[in-house]
């Protein structure tokens with residue numbers, strides 16, 4: 181039997197959630213064009229759509245919000261955040277941003293030109309989008325195991341060092357402006373990267389004099405996995421492990437809406453003063469003055485406090501064990517998931533769950549719609565709707581190697597009975613899986629279609 185961890189907190193404020201009927205949900209789904217992005221959260225019972233910005237903040241963070249200094253320049257909360265940034269990430273230069281993607285947007289403006297190639301273990305959709313709109317290419321070079329949902333590996337997020345060297349040699353070092361590494365690997369099921377692999381990737385970057393950056397949204401969960409799984413790290417604190425991770429990086433971009441334990445915010449940090457001079461100009465055009473970066477002073481305070489809570493071992497232990505509990509409940513029910521369970525979410529493997537629905541008919545969307553209809557639970561498709569690409573030269577559609585559905589756990593939000601409810605609903609759908617049918621697209625935008633596409637069920 182799966183074991184549920186003890187929560188290292190008690191609940192002070194509660195937020196009601198609304199039960200709906202199947203008929204209501206059927207109507208909601210039709211109006212939303214079978215795209216759960218278009219559903220109002222009031223119509224959702226349990227929202228496992230994302231762990232981004234959905235954290236329950238602590239009483240310490242909320243009390244910090246009252247200490248927000250809303251001065252345009254030089255507010256005290258910036259200096260608190262600066263101290264915390266130096267403690268954890270150790271970058272000499274940093275700015276807050278209003279979320280992760282403006283930081284990515286600046287990073288890609290600094291480095292990407294048409295035809296250039298930015299390797300990553302696996303790009304998140306907004307990162308990939310930021311490269312592709314600039315005419316760049318965004319190859320995913322994780323180890324082969326990352327694409328094999330049943331293969332056990334402690335660090336399935338690892339970069340494949342051979343593939344990385346081959347890529348640089350093939351396209352030419354002058355065409356690789358930076359190497360990115362996403363910790364944990366969200367697109368690859370929240371799998372961690374080992375410290376050894378970080379060091380090896382950094383060594384390749386150094387050999388070719390290419391800057392090495394982290395996409396660090398879930399860096400603390402990654403650090404905790406290193407503690408659990410990598411020889412030599414069991415006695416180190418998550419903070420010490422994070423400090424070592426960042427010591428190898430030339431810079432990082434980060435959505436603070438995940439391991440920052442806040443509802444909004446991002447960070448951009450680097451070691452290069454000249455590069456940072458360019459960032460200063462971009463910031464003022466896009467995000468505002470350097471000491472607030474598109475956020476209120478109170479948001480900066482909540483983030484400074486949230487970052488330090490996010491590296492506490494008792495919190496991380498609960499966090500990782502809660503996700504593992506969800507995954508183990510599903511495995512006990514026979515449901516095919518990506519193994520081992522990652523950090524922030526459980527990922528269902530739709531190629532094994534719904535083998536009778538081809539990728540062209542969006543098996544992941546069929547599943548998330550059915551889950552919503554049966555239970556009011558919202559999950560997100562990360563498969564052919566999100567990641568299939570049409571080759572501009574041949575017109576051929578390339579489907580992603582992984583066809584996943586993600587059920588994210590917002591931090592400190594849901595209890596064991598919520599997870600049991602969702603697990604029971606998923607197990608029931610698995611038993612009835614042959615009834616599910618695919619969908620077809622009715623409308624799609626030119627890029628990042630999963631956010632706004634409309635679909636309808638096939639007869």
Ligand code: F0G
Nearest residue numbers: 230232279280281304306366395397435
């Ligand atoms: N990088 C990674 C690895 C992410 O997971 C995200 C966001 C971003 C960058 C962009 O950050 O949303 O603050 O602009 N991921 C969310 C998710 C949206 O649901 O996985 P953002």
